[in-house]
Amino acid sequence: xxxxxxxxxxxxxxxxxxxxxxxxxxxxxxxxxxxxxxxxxxxxxxxxxxxxxxxxxxxxxxxxxxxxxxxxxxxxxxxxxxxxxxxxxxxxxxxxxxxxxxxxxxxxxxxxxx
Numbered sequence: 001x002x003x004x005x006x007x008x009x010x011x012x013x014x015x016x017x018x019x020x021x022x023x024x025x026x027x028x029x030x031x032x033x034x035x036x037x038x039x040x041x042x043x044x045x046x047x048x049x050x051x052x053x054x055x056x057x058x059x060x061x062x063x064x065x066x067x068x069x070x071x072x073x074x075x076x077x078x079x080x081x082x083x084x085x086x087x088x089x090x091x092x093x094x095x096x097x098x099x100x101x102x103x104x105x106x107x108x109x110x111x112x113x114x
Contacts (some may be wrong), residue, residue: 007033053095054113061088063114066105 054062064074071089075082089101098104108114 054092054108058088058092058095059108061085061114062092062108064104065089065101066109066114 060078061074066079069077071082071085073081075085078085089104091108093099093101093104096104096107098107
C-alpha cells in the first residue's frame with residue numbers, strides 16, 4: 001500500500017475486538033487520515049489468572065499439554081481415564097480464564113508456572 005508504514009503496538013495480539021482496541025483504532029485512523037482518534041485509555045483488563053488455585057495434578061496435566069501430548073496420551077501417561085484428563089483441563093481453563101487447552105498452557109508458561 002502506498003504510504004504504509006509499520007506501527008508497533010504494545011501487547012501480543014491486536015484484533016480490534018480484544019485487548020487495547022483504542023490503540024489499534026488510533027493507528028488505523030491516523031493511517032487513513034481521519035484525524036486523531038479519541039483515546040480513552042486501554043479497556044479494563046481481565047482479572048489475573050488464579051494460578052495459585054491450580055492443584056498439583058492440574059499442573060501436571062498442564063505441563064503435558066505444553067509438551068504437546070493429546071488427552072489420550074496424557075491419560076495413558078498418568079494412568080487416568082481420558083474423561084478425567086478432560087475434566088482437569090476444563091477446570092484449568094476455568095481457573096485461568098482461557099478458551100482452550102493450548103491457551104491455558106501458554107498462559108501458564110508466560111506466568112513462569114510451568
